[in-house]
Amino acid sequence: MQNKPIILVTNDDGITSAGIKALVEAMQTLGTVVVVAPDSPQSGMGHAITIHDPLRLNKIDIFKGIDAYQCTGTPVDCVKLAVNKILHRKPDMCVSGINHGSNSSINVIYSGTMSAAMEGAIENIPSIGFSLCDYAHDADFSTAAHYATIIAKKVLKEGLQQGTLLNVNIPKGSLAELKGIKICRQAIAKWKEEFDERLDPNKRKYYWLTGKFINPDKGADTDEWALENNYVSLVPVQFDFTAHHAIPFLNKINWHAG
Amino acid sequence: MQNKPIILVTNDDGITSAGIKALVEAMQTLGTVVVVAPDSPQSGMGHAITIHDPLRLNKIDIFKGIDAYQCTGTPVDCVKLAVNKILHRKPDMCVSGINHGSNSSINVIYSGTMSAAMEGAIENIPSIGFSLCDYAHDADFSTAAHYATIIAKKVLKEGLQQGTLLNVNIPKGSLAELKGIKICRQAIAKWKEEFDERLDPNKRKYYWLTGKFINPDKGADTDEWALENNYVSLVPVQFDFTAHHAIPFLNKINWHAG
Numbered sequence: 001m002q003n004k005p006i007i008l009v010t011n012d013d014g015i016t017s018a019g020i021k022a023l024v025e026a027m028q029t030l031g032t033v034v035v036v037a038p039d040s041p042q043s044g045m046g047h048a049i050t051i052h053d054p055l056r057l058n059k060i061d062i063f064k065g066i067d068a069y070q071c072t073g074t075p076v077d078c079v080k081l082a083v084n085k086i087l088h089r090k091p092d093m094c095v096s097g098i099n100h101g102s103n104s105s106i107n108v109i110y111s112g113t114m115s116a117a118m119e120g121a122i123e124n125i126p127s128i129g130f131s132l133c134d135y136a137h138d139a140d141f142s143t144a145a146h147y148a149t150i151i152a153k154k155v156l157k158e159g160l161q162q163g164t165l166l167n168v169n170i171p172k173g174s175l176a177e178l179k180g181i182k183i184c185r186q187a188i189a190k191w192k193e194e195f196d197e198r199l200d201p202n203k204r205k206y207y208w209l210t211g212k213f214i215n216p217d218k219g220a221d222t223d224e225w226a227l228e229n230n231y232v233s234l235v236p237v238q239f240d241f242t243a244h245h246a247i248p249f250l251n252k253i254n255w256h257a258g
Numbered sequence: 259m260q261n262k263p264i265i266l267v268t269n270d271d272g273i274t275s276a277g278i279k280a281l282v283e284a285m286q287t288l289g290t291v292v293v294v295a296p297d298s299p300q301s302g303m304g305h306a307i308t309i310h311d312p313l314r315l316n317k318i319d320i321f322k323g324i325d326a327y328q329c330t331g332t333p334v335d336c337v338k339l340a341v342n343k344i345l346h347r348k349p350d351m352c353v354s355g356i357n358h359g360s361n362s363s364i365n366v367i368y369s370g371t372m373s374a375a376m377e378g379a380i381e382n383i384p385s386i387g388f389s390l391c392d393y394a395h396d397a398d399f400s401t402a403a404h405y406a407t408i409i410a411k412k413v414l415k416e417g418l419q420q421g422t423l424l425n426v427n428i429p430k431g432s433l434a435e436l437k438g439i440k441i442c443r444q445a446i447a448k449w450k451e452e453f454d455e456r457l458d459p460n461k462r463k464y465y466w467l468t469g470k471f472i473n474p475d476k477g478a479d480t481d482e483w484a485l486e487n488n489y490v491s492l493v494p495v496q497f498d499f500t501a502h503h504a505i506p507f508l509n510k511i512n513w514h515a516g
Contacts, residue, residue, distance in 0.1 A: 044308070055466070190380050204314070206314050242443040255438075
């Protein structure tokens with residue numbers, strides 16, 4: 001292929017994670033890969049950016065023949081720095097992941113993986129976040145990488161609508177076990193927090209955030225349904241957070257009357 | 259008033275900031291206030307949650323006659339802890355702010371203030387984020403507090419549609435200078451990053467994230483337009499990030515064909 005596309009790869013599990021290695025290898029089959037990823041795990045960082053601390057970038061030799069940089073910042077910082085200080089241009093695609101764990105449903109809003117992809121989309125770069133729904137320490141990323149290749153290849157060819165990115169979640173399982181790709185909407189589900197309360201050696205309380213996923217949204221058009229039924233879920237995501245449907249309701253209220 | 263509503267107040271600038279003090283005083287006129295807020299500034303934290311560190315809560319005597327807790331976590335952690343470990347029930351309203359600086363337009367996605375309010379809305383609590391568009395060190399929060407009272411009072415009375423929250427930005431200026439409240443959509447704007455590159459004493463590069471706000475969206479129905487024209491902007495926000503309009507486009511693609 002002439003003029004091979006430039007593909008920016010990032011993640012939130014950190015540059016040494018197994019998921020980014022699988023994604024880098026998959027993307028190498030499609031273009032010239034440049035990696036800019038956090039130097040440490042950043043799960044749950046949401047769309048955090050680093051304002052009060054300086055950022056550092058270090059070039060490291062971790063993926064054979066590929067320019068790779070580890071960054072002291074968040075996943076969003078990585079995308080900003082990659083575009084501005086490393087590539088000095090927009091890449092042809094930005095992919096984030098493969099996250100070690102699901103980013104379906106409400107998890108999209110807590111996810112550093114998805115925030116990095118969202119930052120790419122804000123920069124008008126076709127962007128995709130990939131996540132594997134497997135929390136096992138030795139999770140196998142090969143099926144997820146297979147689907148990442150298929151989907152990224154299509155996005156390079158077809159593009160994405162402006163202002164949208166893709167949230168792709170891949171169920172655990174072999175290629176033979178998965179049923180293919182399903183376009184979905186985000187299930188309206190939530191986490192029920194269950195803080196684990198403990199006492200430190202000085203008998204002072206502290207808490208660990210834990211929780212249980214609650215999904216009352218049983219629609220067969222949701223990402224949760226797709227994943228439960230062994231489909232790869234593909235949800236188009238936008239960064240216009242306006243609840244347009246709520247505008248008429250709010251316009252009916254007389255805000256200035258006591 | 260009997261059965262005074264319970265109002266949870268949080269923010270991202272930290273519990274000692276001037277903005278939360280103004281909001282606490284405003285909300286005291288409407289109900290019983292409980293404050294749970296970060297012990298240090300958390301600007302730009304987006305929807306970050308704390309997974310890899312334990313969280314601590316300390317009750318502090320900072321607002322006269324009001325239960326107030328400082329938390330070591332993010333704004334989202336504060337809301338989760340408040341509901342689960344302090345109130346042991348859902349408050350009647352959750353308000354966040356008053357942020358020292360704008361959270362209009364694309365800033366909604368980077369904002370810890372708005373993420374706290376979003377977390378409230380996920381818990382099905384009527385929730386509002388307030389921000390004052392003034393970056394001056396000695397910014398005057400009194401006009402913003404006046405509008406926060408008006409808007410919170412209406413929300414307590416009228417409620418909000420499920421799955422929505424409010425992003426309220428208040429321009430700098432006196433009450434006489436502002437023209438009232440305008441229901442808006444989020445302007446589709448972005449930051450153009452300009453990293454400030456420096457050398458440390460060991461001659462190694464580091465970067466400060468800075469940037470310039472770019473707004474190509476000139477719609478008179480946007481929050482940016484409202485603020486420029488001295489209106490308080492009120493944008494309904496949702497946490498269903500699905501780009502529903504993109505689903506037909508994606509369904510037309512044959513993902514499984516080479």
